[in-house]
Amino acid sequence: MDTVPVSPPKNVEMEKWTDKNSKTYVLESVPDLFQSDTDDDYLYEEIPIEEFEDDKSDTEDENLEKTVRNITERKFFEENELDLKNIEENKDNVVNTTKESEVVEDYIRNFFYSRGLKKSLETFQEEWYEFKKKGNLSPEDSVIVPDVYVKNQKLTDNIQKLRTNIEEYKDIANKAQSTFEKLKKERDFHRMHHQRVVQEKNKLISDINRLKNKCSKFEPMIEGIQKKYETAMKEKMLTKLDRDRLAGKILSLETTITQLENLIKENEDKKVNNSRISHSNLNSKNMLNEIDNTNNENNNNNELTINGSPINNTKLSHKRGISGREGIIPIGNRQNPYSNMDIQPVNVSQMSMIQNIKGHDAAISSMKLHPKKKILATVSDDKYWKMWAFPSGELIMSGMGHSDWIADCDFHPKGGQLATASGDSTIKIWDFLKGQAISTLSDHTQAVWGCAYHDLGDFIVSGSMDHTAKLWDIQMEKCKHTFRGHSDSVNNVGFQPYSNIMYTCSSDKSISLWDIRTGMVTQTLYGHNNSINCGAFSIKGNSFASCDADGIVKVWDIRTNVVLTSINYGPSSVNKISFDPSGTILAIGSDDGSCKLFNCNTRTNIRSLDEKEESVQTVLFDNNGEYLIIAGSEGYYQIYK
Structure with missing residues (x-):
């Protein structure tokens, strides 16, 4: 039999696939896809589509398309080669192992046998052998059956399979193309959106710069207005003080006139009356001078008096220290006017914040209330001291003269002066009517942590980092006595109310009580294990409390040096403590940003005010127990009522 090649050309289907997949796809622009939905007035710059067609990334996209096509083609050829290889391997295996060329009769026998045609097979064999025996079969009838038919059949099946695979690859390629598009x-779209965001960003930046320029123009105006406001408030305060002084003069004059009228009515004799009137006029003149001198005491504070009687009506120089009168420490303790009062404890459980005022640009280190008027003084690390209307929070007066932070302050008992202690190692005394510092005490060699007036107003005590405390004579502007005994910094000082007993709290973990007349230690309190930050007497003078850097607060019995109560608020340091007017409630300011309120009688915690994010530096009850003031490191102070 003749063999006829029936395998198709190998590249026919591949060329069709290549032609079909080599078409050029054009991306249509859709203008509506990128239109903005917003109705703002801002005019955006037009961004044409062609701007992106020349982008470098387009070349990358074309390379991506070619890469996908190459991968698909490579996969197709690899599978075809694999199938052909499998066919060749199977062919080699048949030839080399079991399959041999068949003759015609064996082919027919195998066909009948495989189909189960046993009778036909028997009939074929009988006839076949009979013809072969008779010689009726030609040599051509016994030749080997060619394998070309088998090969053609396999090739046809392989072609069909490849066509199926091509269709699948076409579907995959179309899906990839649509995804790519x-x-x-x-x-x-996102490129255009990015360009719009860039335009909006540039517009916002220009607006911010424009607003900054406007703000820079407004700042000098605001500073000028602030200075004018402070000046006006200072003048207002001075006017109030002058008004009070004049009111006192008027009251004294009215009293004098009344006395003169009574003298005139009592005199019956005309000559005697005239004489007495003349004498009364002289007395009236002297009384007016006395009233004027008494009411000007806050202006010069240089009038020399003994037991309230003037010994010299001549006004001296405003300069301190030249009056020639040295301050005299009283021999004994004075009667405490609050000792016999029955003062009720403050109901702190009902207190709520009524004011939150920005007082300073740095931490507020101390606060004091005016002894006679509703005025609050604050000092800060920003080197300023300020006076505020209380509780409204209006700024009345401010001053700056220290070259470093201010740690403490105290009002003169008569209210006309303020003493401030600073890190520049000095204590300054400020006169409100003069509007300036009238004295600077500078014998300390290191930072001054605390200062306090004696209740008679002639002396100031100060505590310093140089391990000493000093008693200053205000009239003479000199140190009257230096108290040495601590081995570390003296952090806080003060007086027992209406007495000559001074206390000092030190970093050497001890508290000393001193008699300012002798300069000797009368008692020393031990019990703290870390630096003592603050101490405080109650207004009655019968309770004393102290706090340290470990957060320990102790309440002492001064008579026996025994600790009555010890409370642990650690590990945060306790910075300041303050008694209410009854001496029962203790306010405790801590580094953890809270102010704890403790009842010393029941020895229980009442509540905790946790309004601050930073540490509480100082706390203070007012003299009536109506308000509680808390100040901290952020420069704000809060008023609770």
Whole structure:
């Protein structure tokens, strides 16, 4: 039999696939896809589509398309080669192992046997052998059956399979192409969106710069207005003080006139009356001078008096220290006017914040209330001291003269002066009517942590980092006595109310009580294990409390040096403590940003005010127990009522 090649050309289907997949796809622009939905007045710059067609990334997209096509083609050829290889291997295996060329009769026998045609097979064999025996079969009838038919059949099956695979690859390629086009459109959309965001950003930057320029123009105006406001408040305060002084003069004059009228009515004799009137006029003149001198005491504070009687009506120089009168420490303790009063404890459980005022640009280190008027003084690390209307929070007066932070302050008992202690190692005394510092005490060699007036107003005590405390004579502007005994910094000083007993709290973990007349230690309190930050007497003078850097607060019995109560608020340091007017409630300011309120009688915690994010530096009850003031490191102070 003749063999006829029936395998198709190998490259026919591949060329069709290549032609079909080599088409050029054009991305149509959709203008509506990128239109903005917003109705703002801002005019955006037009961004044409062609701007992105020349982008370098387009070349990358074309390379991506070619890469996908190459991968698909490579996969197709690899599978075809694999099939052909399998066919060749199977062919080699048949030839080399079991399959041999068949003759015609064996082919027919195998056909009948495989189909189960046993009778036909028997009939064929009988006839076949009979013809072969008779010689009726030609040599051509016994030749080997060619394998070309088998090969053609296998090739036909392989072609069909390849066509099926081609169709599948076409579907995959079409899906990839559509996905690629979709991603390309999204890319263009996001590019345009990015360009719009850039334009909006540039517009916002220009607006911010314009607003900054406006603000820079407003700042000098605001500073000028602030200075004018402070000046006006200072003048207002001075006017109030002058008004009070004049009111006192008027009251004294009215009293004098009344006395003169009574003298005139009592005199019956005309000559005697005239004489007495003349004498009364002289007395009236002297009384007016006395009233004037008494009411000007806050202006010069240089009038020399003994037991309230003037010994010299001549006004001296405003300069301190030249009056020639040295301050005299009283021999004994004075009667405490609050000792016999029955003062009720403050109901702190009902207190709520009524004011939150920005007082300073740095931490507020101390506060004091005016002894006679509703005025609050604050000092800060920003080197300023300020006076505020209380509790409204209006700024009345401010001053700056220290070259370093201010740690403490105290009002003169008569209210006309303020003493401030600073890190520049000095204590300054400020006169409100003069509007300036009238004295600077500078014998300390290191920072001054605390200062306090004696209740008679002639002396100031101060505590310093140089391990000493000093008693200052205000009239003479000199140190009257230096108290040495601590081995570390003296952090806080003060007086027992209406007495000559001074206390000092030190970093050497001890508290000393001193008699300012002798300069000797009368008692020393031990019990703290870390630096003592603050101490405080109650207004009655019968309770004393102290606090340290470990957060320990102790209440002492001064008579026996025994600790009555010890409370642990650690590990945060306790910075300041303050008694209410009854001496029962203790306010405790801590580094953890809270102010604890403790009842010393029941020895229980009442509540905790946790309004601050930073540490509480100082706390203070007012003299009536109506308000509680808390100040901290952020420069704000809060008023609770």
